[in-house]
Every structure is written in structure tokens, then in C-alpha cells.
Amino acid sequence: MNAVMNRDAEATRRRLLRAATDEFAAYGIAGARVDRIAAAAQSNKAQIYHYFGSKDGLFDAVFDAMCRETVDEVPIDAADLPGYAARLFDSYEARPWVQRLATWYRLERAGTGVMLTVVLESNGMKIEAVAAAQRAGILPDRFSAEELLGLVLHLSGFWSANIPEFEASLGPADVARRREVVREAVAALIAG
Known part of the structure; x- marks a missing residue:
């Protein structure tokens, strides 16, 4: 049961990061809307704040993931x-x-x-x-x-x-x- 919940949580987090990448790339931090990110990720705003703390925290997580991917690739x-x-x-x-x-x-x-x-x-x-x-x-x-x-x-x-x-x-x-x-x-x- 715990493994399933962790897998679901990680899948939700990945969906939020993918949706946020598109949103931030298009609109920046100020123009991005957590409602659009949540909808695109098939999630809700509460999950964004749960996983990332704030919209700025979500942007930092997106930027961090992008940098790590670039360094690795x-x-x-x-x-x-x-x-x-x-x-x-x-x-x-x-x-x-x-x-x-x-x-x-x-x-x-x-x-x-x-x-x-x-x-x-x-x-x-x-x-x-x-x-x-x-x-x-x-x-x-x-x-x-x-x-x-x-x-x-x-x-x-x-x-x-x-x-x-x-x-x-x-x-x-x-x-x-x-x-x-x-x-x-x-x-x-x-x-x-």
C-alpha cells in the first residue's frame, strides 16, 4: 500500500513539474498561474503547495530539474x-x-x-x-x-x-x- 502511494505521489510530482515547465516557459514566474499548472497536470493547487511550498518553489524545482538534465546530458x-x-x-x-x-x-x-x-x-x-x-x-x-x-x-x-x-x-x-x-x-x- 505504501509503495503504491509513494509511486502515485511521485507520478503527481512529475506531472506537476512537466506542466509547470510549459507554463513557466510561456509566461515566466509572475505570469504563470497555478490553476493552469494544476489543471494541465490533472492535479490541484493544494498539491503544488504540498510538494513545492509556493509558486516560486515550483519554479525553482523546474529550473533545478532542467539544470540537472542538462548537466547529465x-x-x-x-x-x-x-x-x-x-x-x-x-x-x-x-x-x-x-x-x-x-x-x-x-x-x-x-x-x-x-x-x-x-x-x-x-x-x-x-x-x-x-x-x-x-x-x-x-x-x-x-x-x-x-x-x-x-x-x-x-x-x-x-x-x-x-x-x-x-x-x-x-x-x-x-x-x-x-x-x-x-x-x-x-x-x-x-x-x-
Whole structure:
């Protein structure tokens, strides 16, 4: 009986996270509605507050899950930063909500003092991997490890962060070409 209840509870929690991902990606934290999330998850508002404490807590859980999934799917390879950036690009193409959630996070959570452990740990691990590659002479040290990682991360998300007017000037998206631009840009960045 207890195993069935735990399985049902976990299934409810997963449905809420899936529905919340869609809602937050579309509307941000302020615009998201717990009623819509609950309805899309075939649950109720009380369950949201039970599992996550608040709408902000639910957003943090969504963002945490998204970050963990990205770290697991696209581990850093400091010896191949161009390939790492291209794989991040692929991940963003497959999961377009990632960049939308990151944008909402920057807009609505900056300055609140909220720092998600998964993001801090992931950034720390990536910075150390880049720094180790710099110490080993694999990567140039003209930029600090933090700066180099930041540039790589931003280049990997370059295409998904453009405004519609810039997208219109580019014409139809050639995903393979865009991926290659990311890879080549990072290769040029680290080419001594």
C-alpha cells in the first residue's frame, strides 16, 4: 500500500513539474498561474503547495530539474570546448524551453538572493575543468576560466537568444549551419 502511494505521489510530482515547465516557459514566474499548472497536470493547487511550498518553489524545482538534465546530458569536456558548445547547442535545439526558462530566471530571480545549489555546483565543476585544462596547456589562459566558460556558454546559446527581427534577417533556420557556427566560434576563441 505504501509503495503504491509513494509511486502515485511521485507520478503527481512529475506531472506537476512537466506542466509547470510549459507554463513557466510561456509566461515566466509572475505570469504563470497555478490553476493552469494544476489543471494541465490533472492535479490541484493544494498539491503544488504540498510538494513545492509556493509558486516560486515550483519554479525553482523546474529550473533545478532542467539544470540537472542538462548537466547529465551534456557533460563538459574541457579538452574539446568546441564539441561541448555544439552539444549544448543541440540540447537547446531539442529543448527550446531551456533558454526561455533561463531568460525568465534572469529577469525575475536576479537580485533576489536565491542561488540554486545545482547551478552553483555545476558552474564550479565546469570552471575547475576549464582551469585544469588551462594549467595543463590544453586551453589558452588569455581569459580566466570563468570568462572562458561564460563565453562558451553564451556562444552555445547564441541562436536561441536572438530577437525576432534578427532571426527574420537570417532567413530560414539551417540548424546544421548554426551548430557549425557555434563550434567554429568556440574553436576560434581558443585558437591561441
